[in-house]
Amino acid sequence: MKLYSTLDRGVVQVKPLVKGRISMYSCGPTVYFRMHIGNIRAYVNWDILHKAFLYLGYDVKRVMNLTDVGHMTDDTDFGEDKIEKSASSEGVTPREIANQYIRTVLEDFSRMNILSPSGESIDLKLEIGKVKEYGFLRATEYIPEMIEMIQKIEGNGCTYETEQAVYFDVSKISDYTIFTGQSLDEKTEGARDEVNVDPGKRHPADFVLWMKRVGKYENHTMHWKSPWGDGFPGWHIECSAMSIDALGKEFDIHTGGIDHIPIHHPNERAQNIGAMGRSVVSYWIHNEWVVMGDDMKMSKSGGSSVVLDDIVDMGFDFLDLRYLFVSVNYHIKINFSKKALHGARNSRLALVSRLRELKNEADGEGELIHEYVERFKECLDDSLNISKVLALINEMIKSDKKAEDVLVTIYDFDKVLSLDLEASVEDVGLDIPEEILKLVERREEARRGKDFELADSIRGQIGDMGYMVVDSADGFNIEKI
Numbered sequence: 002m003k004l005y006s007t008l009d010r011g012v013v014q015v016k017p018l019v020k021g022r023i024s025m026y027s028c029g030p031t032v033y034f035r036m037h038i039g040n041i042r043a044y045v046n047w048d049i050l051h052k053a054f055l056y057l058g059y060d061v062k063r064v065m066n067l068t069d070v071g072h073m074t075d076d077t078d079f080g081e082d083k084i085e086k087s088a089s090s091e092g093v094t095p096r097e098i099a100n101q102y103i104r105t106v107l108e109d110f111s112r113m114n115i116l117s118p119s120g121e122s123i124d125l126k127l128e129i130g131k132v133k134e135y136g137f138l139r140a141t142e143y144i145p146e147m148i149e150m151i152q153k154i155e156g157n158g159c160t161y162e163t164e165q166a167v168y169f170d171v172s173k174i175s176d177y178t179i180f181t182g183q184s185l186d187e188k189t190e191g192a193r194d195e196v197n198v199d200p201g202k203r204h205p206a207d208f209v210l211w212m213k214r215v216g217k218y219e220n221h222t223m224h225w226k227s228p229w230g231d232g233f234p235g236w237h238i239e240c241s242a243m244s245i246d247a248l249g250k251e252f253d254i255h256t257g258g259i260d261h262i263p264i265h266h267p268n269e270r271a272q273n274i275g276a277m278g279r280s281v282v283s284y285w286i287h288n289e290w291v292v293m294g295d296d297m298k299m300s301k302s303g304g305s306s307v308v309l310d311d312i313v314d315m316g317f318d319f320l321d322l323r324y325l326f327v328s329v330n331y332h333i334k335i336n337f338s339k340k341a342l343h344g345a346r347n348s349r350l351a352l353v354s355r356l357r358e359l360k361n362e363a364d365g366e367g368e369l370i371h372e373y374v375e376r377f378k379e380c381l382d383d384s385l386n387i388s389k390v391l392a393l394i395n396e397m398i399k400s401d402k403k404a405e406d407v408l409v410t411i412y413d414f415d416k417v418l419s420l421d422l423e424a425s426v427e428d429v430g431l432d433i434p435e436e437i438l439k440l441v442e443r444r445e446e447a448r449r450g451k452d453f454e455l456a457d458s459i460r461g462q463i464g465d466m467g468y469m470v471v472d473s474a475d476g477f478n479i480e481k482i
């Protein structure tokens with residue numbers, strides 16, 4: 002498979018360390034808040050990547066962290082621990098906060114048809130204590146591994162200790178800034194405050210491996226004994242220690258959001274080199290953001306806190322959101338708006354309606370159409386070119402292949418897309434005939450061309466057929482009269 006590798010600054014052919022096997026680590030959520038749709042997009046992307054590898058016949062070993070200690074507000078070393086801050090404001094323990102939000106992660110994964118990192122459907126009855134069996138690794142369960150890794154880094158001369166913390170000395174890694182190509186001197190902005198907090202810190206880009214329970218953190222609730230005194234780990238060491246523990250001294254793919262390119266991932270890579278003498282990860286793959294479109298900017302905190310419940314409140318199905326995410330390559334920004342969601346819903350329902358027609362035409366059990374399966378694999382292979390997959394599906398529907406074969410083949414593709422196509426075809430509540438959808442499309446064209454007379458007459462025609470187009474500021478819905 003080809004993927005966009007951030008360090009190679011381009012699309013490269015992924016060569017697994019072991020033929021036919023992929024080892025993959027995904028940076029997971031810090032569990033102190035309900036994930037917004039930008040977070041969720043990342044997990045949908047990596048779910049598609051995971052399923053694509055499975056479809057292409059690879060064995061996949063994958064894990065994801067759940068950060069429940071050490072992640073500071075504002076990503077600075079001397080902020081407040083996000084979990085502890087949230088726990089004290091809600092009057093509960095850090096563990097309770099983490100458990101509460103791990104539960105919401107499982108719920109959101111399940112709603113969006115995202116598999117667990119181990120490749121299983123999420124069972125909402127899953128006990129929180131058992132998440133590790135499903136590939137979710139909790140940071141607080143890996144403290145000994147983190148301490149051991151810091152000791153290795155220390156043994157290799159890449160650390161220094163102050164009264165407040167143990168730091169990674171980034172000057173020891175010659176290509177520390179390889180992700181961004183910046184020089185180290187440019188990395189000083191915003192870091193002045195931290196130097197003020199700890200006068201022993203040598204360079205603003207140095208980062209905490211172990212924070213001591215002194216000064217500002219004297220009363221930090223979560224703390225463990227270590228060779229450097231009582232304290233807690235820095236955020237970055239968590240991912241390095243857990244990924245190496247679970248996947249070994251070398252593994253294939255490390256995924257994360259583009260927001261990790263300037264700090265978190267250079268730090269993880271530096272730790273890996275500092276401890277193991279090698280960079281450990283073959284390919285760093287990053288997903289782009291979800292940006293809020295014009296019609297979303299008025300909502301709470303500029304829209305960046307849209308969560309799945311808001312999708313339902315806006316009258317959409319989770320599958321509409323999954324369709325929207327699936328239709329855009331992971332490496333491209335998504336402009337999220339109600340209009341975009343309407344578009345995704347209409348495309349999804351149009352697809353379901355075409356599949357339903359095929360089902361009515363179908364005669365007996367179908368077979369996979371190998372020619373199309375091969376082309377589907379080529380699309381996946383081509384850096385997860387999913388928009389090409391949607392075009393391929395349309396082409397197949399219009400082809401002269403047998404309806405039952407087309408149907409079976411599309412359901413097979415849905416193992417990767419996870420749009421519940423078969424279940425939706427069976428769900429008659431969604432039934433909107435193809436003719437209606439075509440008329441709606443023509444009406445939209447007329448409106449765009451400002452031919453309102455034609456648009457109105459098509460609307461009348463649609464009404465005569467028992468359907469109604471309900472316009473709103475951000476799109477339209479089709480409803481049965």
Ligand SMILES: [Zn+2]
Nearest residue numbers: 028029240265
């Ligand atoms: Zn990470």
